[in-house]
Amino acid sequence: MKDVKEPSYGAGTIWLFNMAWRDARASMKRLLLFMASITLGIAALVAIESFGENLKENFNQQSKSLMGADFLIASNQPPSPKVQKMIDSLGGADAKEINFPSMAAFPKSGTTKLVLVRGIDGGFPFYGMLETIPVSAAKNYQAEGGALVDATLMLQFGLKQGDSIKIGLETLPISGSITSGPGSTGISASVAPPVFIPYGSIEKTGLIQTGSRIEYKNYFVADPEPNYISLAKKLDPVLDAENADLDTHESTGRQLGRRYDNFGKFLNLVAFVALLLGCVGVASSVHIYIKEKLSSIAVLKCLGATRKQTFLIYLIQIAGMGLIGGILGTIIGLALQQLFPIILEDFLPIQLKTSFAIRPLIIGPLLGLCMSVLFALSPLLSTWYVSPLQVLRIQEGVSRKTRRANLFIFTFILGFLLVFSYWLLRNIWYALGFVAGIMVVFSILTGIAVLFMRIIKRYFPASWGFTARQSLLNLYRPNNQTLVLLLSIGVGTFLISTLYFTKDILLAKTSFESSQDTPNLILMDVQTNETSEVAQTIRTNGLKVVDNIPIVTMRMQSIKGRSVNDIRQDTARTINGWILNHEFRVTYRDSLIDSETLASGTWNPEFQKGAAIPISLSDNIARDAQVVEGDTLVFNVQGVLMTTVVASIRNVDWGRMQMNFSVIFPTKVLENAPQFHILTTNVPNEKSSATLQKVLVRKFPTVSIIDIRQLLKMVEDILDKIAWVINFMAFFSILTGIIVLFGSVRNSKYQRIKESVLLRTLGAKAKQILKISALEYIYLGILGSGMGLLLSLIGSQLLAIFVFKTSFTPSWVPFFVLVPGITLLVLIIGLANSRSVLNSPPLEVLRKEGG
Amino acid sequence: MTKILNVNNLGKSYTSGSKKLTVLEDISFEVDEGATFAIVGPSGSGKTTLLGLCAGLDEPDTGTVFLCGTEINTLDEDQRAQLRNQKVGFIFQNFQLLPTLTALENVTVPLELQGDKNARKFGLELLEKVGLADRSHHYPSQLSGGEQQRVALARAFSNKPSILFADEPTGNLDAETGEKVIELLFDLNKEAGTTLIIVTHDYDLASRTQRILKLRGGKIMSDQLMSAL
Numbered sequence A: 001m002k003d004v005k006e007p008s009y010g011a012g013t014i015w016l017f018n019m020a021w022r023d024a025r026a027s028m029k030r031l032l033l034f035m036a037s038i039t040l041g042i043a044a045l046v047a048i049e050s051f052g053e054n055l056k057e058n059f060n061q062q063s064k065s066l067m068g069a070d071f072l073i074a075s076n077q078p079p080s081p082k083v084q085k086m087i088d089s090l091g092g093a094d095a096k097e098i099n100f101p102s103m104a105a106f107p108k109s110g111t112t113k114l115v116l117v118r119g120i121d122g123g124f125p126f127y128g129m130l131e132t133i134p135v136s137a138a139k140n141y142q143a144e145g146g147a148l149v150d151a152t153l154m155l156q157f158g159l160k161q162g163d164s165i166k167i168g169l170e171t172l173p174i175s176g177s178i179t180s181g182p183g184s185t186g187i188s189a190s191v192a193p194p195v196f197i198p199y200g201s202i203e204k205t206g207l208i209q210t211g212s213r214i215e216y217k218n219y220f221v222a223d224p225e226p227n228y229i230s231l232a233k234k235l236d237p238v239l240d241a242e243n244a245d246l247d248t249h250e251s252t253g254r255q256l257g258r259r260y261d262n263f264g265k266f267l268n269l270v271a272f273v274a275l276l277l278g279c280v281g282v283a284s285s286v287h288i289y290i291k292e293k294l295s296s297i298a299v300l301k302c303l304g305a306t307r308k309q310t311f312l313i314y315l316i317q318i319a320g321m322g323l324i325g326g327i328l329g330t331i332i333g334l335a336l337q338q339l340f341p342i343i344l345e346d347f348l349p350i351q352l353k354t355s356f357a358i359r360p361l362i363i364g365p366l367l368g369l370c371m372s373v374l375f376a377l378s379p380l381l382s383t384w385y386v387s388p389l390q391v392l393r394i395q396e397g398v399s400r401k402t403r404r405a406n407l408f409i410f411t412f413i414l415g416f417l418l419v420f421s422y423w424l425l426r427n428i429w430y431a432l433g434f435v436a437g438i439m440v441v442f443s444i445l446t447g448i449a450v451l452f453m454r455i456i457k458r459y460f461p462a463s464w465g466f467t468a469r470q471s472l473l474n475l476y477r478p479n480n481q482t483l484v485l486l487l488s489i490g491v492g493t494f495l496i497s498t499l500y501f502t503k504d505i506l507l508a509k510t511s512f513e514s515s516q517d518t519p520n521l522i523l524m525d526v527q528t529n530e531t532s533e534v535a536q537t538i539r540t541n542g543l544k545v546v547d548n549i550p551i552v553t554m555r556m557q558s559i560k561g562r563s564v565n566d567i568r569q570d571t572a573r574t575i576n577g578w579i580l581n582h583e584f585r586v587t588y589r590d591s592l593i594d595s596e597t598l599a600s601g602t603w604n605p606e607f608q609k610g611a612a613i614p615i616s617l618s619d620n621i622a623r624d625a626q627v628v629e630g631d632t633l634v635f636n637v638q639g640v641l642m643t644t645v646v647a648s649i650r651n652v653d654w655g656r657m658q659m660n661f662s663v664i665f666p667t668k669v670l671e672n673a674p675q676f677h678i679l680t681t682n683v684p685n686e687k688s689s690a691t692l693q694k695v696l697v698r699k700f701p702t703v704s705i706i707d708i709r710q711l712l713k714m715v716e717d718i719l720d721k722i723a724w725v726i727n728f729m730a731f732f733s734i735l736t737g738i739i740v741l742f743g744s745v746r747n748s749k750y751q752r753i754k755e756s757v758l759l760r761t762l763g764a765k766a767k768q769i770l771k772i773s774a775l776e777y778i779y780l781g782i783l784g785s786g787m788g789l790l791l792s793l794i795g796s797q798l799l800a801i802f803v804f805k806t807s808f809t810p811s812w813v814p815f816f817v818l819v820p821g822i823t824l825l826v827l828i829i830g831l832a833n834s835r836s837v838l839n840s841p842p843l844e845v846l847r848k849e850g851g
Numbered sequence B: 001m002t003k004i005l006n007v008n009n010l011g012k013s014y015t016s017g018s019k020k021l022t023v024l025e026d027i028s029f030e031v032d033e034g035a036t037f038a039i040v041g042p043s044g045s046g047k048t049t050l051l052g053l054c055a056g057l058d059e060p061d062t063g064t065v066f067l068c069g070t071e072i073n074t075l076d077e078d079q080r081a082q083l084r085n086q087k088v089g090f091i092f093q094n095f096q097l098l099p100t101l102t103a104l105e106n107v108t109v110p111l112e113l114q115g116d117k118n119a120r121k122f123g124l125e126l127l128e129k130v131g132l133a134d135r136s137h138h139y140p141s142q143l144s145g146g147e148q149q150r151v152a153l154a155r156a157f158s159n160k161p162s163i164l165f166a167d168e169p170t171g172n173l174d175a176e177t178g179e180k181v182i183e184l185l186f187d188l189n190k191e192a193g194t195t196l197i198i199v200t201h202d203y204d205l206a207s208r209t210q211r212i213l214k215l216r217g218g219k220i221m222s223d224q225l226m227s228a229l
Helices: A013-026 A028-067 A081-089 A137-144 A151-156 A187-191 A199-205 A228-241 A249-302 A307-337 A358-381 A400-425 A428-458 A466-476 A482-510 A528-540 A564-569 A577-581 A619-625 A686-699 A708-761 A766-803 A813-839 A842-850 B047-054 B077-087 B103-114 B119-129 B145-158 B175-192
Strands: A071-075 A095-106 A111-122 A131-133 A147-150 A164-167 A170-180 A194-198 A215-220 A244-248 A521-527 A545-559 A584-588 A596-601 A613-618 A632-637 A640-652 A663-665 A676-681 A704-707 B003-016 B019-032 B036-040 B062-067 B088-091 B163-167 B195-200 B211-216 B219-225
Touching (some): A013 A028, A013 A307, A013 B103, A028 A249, A028 A307, A028 A708, A071 A081, A071 A228, A081 A228, A095 A199, A095 A686, A095 A704, A111 A151, A111 A686, A111 A704, A131 A137, A137 A147, A137 A170, A137 A194, A170 A194, A187 A708, A228 A564, A244 A249, A249 A307, A249 A400, A249 A428, A249 A708, A307 B077, A358 A400, A400 A428, A428 A482, A428 A766, A466 A766, A482 A708, A482 A813, A521 A686, A528 A676, A528 A686, A545 A564, A564 A577, A613 A619, A619 A640, A686 A704, A708 A766, A766 A813, B003 B047, B003 B195, B019 B047, B019 B195, B036 B047, B047 B062, B047 B163, B077 B088, B088 B145, B103 B119, B103 B145, B119 B145, B145 B163, B175 B195
Parallel strands (some): A111 A194, A147 A170, A584 A663, A613 A640, B036 B195, B036 B211, B088 B163, B163 B195
Antiparallel strands (some): A071 A215, A071 A244, A095 A215, A131 A170, A147 A194, A164 A170, A521 A704, A545 A584, A545 A676, A596 A640, A613 A663, B003 B062
16 A cells, blocks of 8 residues: 555554543433443342451351350260370360250249250360350359359340259359350351350250260360361371360361352352342443444544444443443442341351452452453454444444344353352353353343244234224334343343242241141150150140151271271272261161152161171162262271161152151161150140240250250241341342343333334324333233243242252242333333423434434 | 545445345546535435445445545545545535534534543534534434534534535525525635535535546436536
């Protein structure tokens, strides 16, 4: 080229920004709407991410207070001589604890309650505070021989300092109430609230006997700079062999952090879906926006702008809006973050202090920028292919180049989603599943939209009236919004109704039939010699003993001929570690129960002398221990070794509210082994439950009683709170959905406005135009929400069958509230947007639009 | 005299469905620098297509176009854009102002694309010349059709083009306004010494140029100098 200067000659970056701004200011309302679509999703993500970071930080900082010491050695039996030697070699424990769940009776009110008895010796806790009322009680209860009782429990039962509490055979005065301390918050504390008593009083309660679930803890304060790795290396092998554990404050903090991390990950996904929904809105808004800019782009190219320049002008606009949306979202998210500790207060074992973490501060704006650009890239790319010839005539059609570019962008988006999901979930399979799920929902909704348009086109009801025909025509004419609206309405409805249905499933899972044969009061730790007397007490109260289950505790000695000690040493072992250290609670009986089905092998009702003992394992134990039928297992039954052979494997529905067992012996083996019993009964109401509990605790102080109905109420309460949190998150999806809907309908307004004005010019009445719009939005509303609901029903049914393994009856809310509600919302937004067309003279609108 | 536009054996066809539609066939002509030139013909004769090809807005199927000494067929799209920016001005029937830019911003865009620091000053001078200095901050939607076309005129001359293509410049205007715009166009053109190529079906307008090329069915029917008529 002779005269033309090189590309670097012309307008610089500043001009590009200047042009982007000049163009954006005229379309500010629409760009703001586009920005709002992503803001909420980012706000939700930032809030949860910051909260998660805070939680991790708090767990790390408060791990010592959570444990009350630097590390501890725990076991379910008194320290063996070897373990005791090890404790002594560490300079002796700084504090000791024996704890177990037990019934506590309050003589003043004659009431009883399951509590966690903690017998303490020494200055525990060494970190954090045991906060009591009065303050001095924490220091003095051991010397006074008093008890410290959980403050909520005190309040519930109207107890005061100086009242007495009876635990087993021992009655102690209440020295004070515990308002805060290690292990005194969280869900477990509400099932069995803690009661601190002096270590010396434990023996006097008479509760330490066969079958009691007792935990022995030895607390240590470490050197200023402890090396936990070498400590664990030194102690773990010996402790494992003696069925004891070493827990450091760091590992406890990490474990707790991980548990809450999972909940956080789930919430993150909900937020991410809200963001994705927003991105669909961005893609559709930008698609229409750019389409309207095509003639301006052609003019710019005609005047000499290069492809890159025109592309960059609009990219800067979108990126700018994405960035501002991201920053706004981050600010809102940080404000929301302050709410989480209040919402989740009951679930957290620690006092949460919120602070601003750096990571979410970077992620929010970055995500706003990346997501908006990514999802706008396909429509943005069309600016590249606009020919300047369009100033002279309109060119329609999609070139092969554009299709290839779109395919590339689509792959890139999927890749980004996968990477981001992986980053959120830290598990490639979950991330793949999530992206695949999203793809399936989006594809089905897209498919339905396309199919719907084709069906209308093919079977168009030509005999319908003018307005009905026009509204149907709007659904498949060029520039229609059917796909985008169906997607946003469908995904929104899908999300909200799935949340409802999942709650239904979870609640169905925990509900149980209230027939007379269904036990709802469980009596634990009943000694063999007490069994008949306890049963008699139940019967004299006019109730039936539903189950009388014998329990024998044992540990695995060897698996398939290899001792568990050997397996422990094997660093390449694939057997699940818990199997090696677990104390199994085993029963024996001659038949299967409702919750069990035989997966393989044969069921042996009783032991035939001369053969190996045939046992039945639950499928999860067989899997974790890597054994199949015919494999040999040796159990250590409190000192006696018993060689058994796996005769059958059972599927067990652990979700049922009944006593299930992983290992079952046949009859005529364990009858004489040291054992205890679990008795169950059905109490018709709270009053008879309280009466029976009172009698039982008085007569059998060592028996622990669990009222399933109270437990269920607690589970429901917890589920309600979780549901509240999830609904709170879903709110972001809903709000985003509404914004996207608003954006989509507004975009369709620009599409429809000229047609409406032309119809007005040709003499159509306002009522007719209104009816055309109303019908179009009603079709879209019903179809979108209906499809979303249907998909959610299918999805929830699959979840119920394959994940929760239960049947599920869907809640009526989505059917009668969501579908009409969302349709009405679409209609209102749609008609509100048509108002300006109806209220202005045709020429005014045409001039405005034409300009 | 130097030839500013040289068109040789130009041919262009479009595919509509399965049919091939020949719009231009074997078109050849030359235009002298500084001349005024009109392409006339009925609707569908290929006038606008020819203008698009001459201005480098489209690529021919056959033949060559030399614009300001450059064979535009050999340039890629961005190079053609730069050539237009430096050498070519445009006026369209439907004005083609950028609706989101003010009158002044519309005028200065070609200069800004060149990186000209005095774009604003020169843009204001041009608006003054077309009588719209007081409307410089108005958006196109706030201007009448005639005013919009005057802004388009100012924009067309803003980059001091060597050649100016006008596609039916009065097509969207009433006769009186159209006449005023044409007067202005010719005055500005004379003052700048620009080559002017007008595409029109208005024979009166065409007759104000020095030479008329008549098209019919994509072929040249006649190529006459006005002095010869």
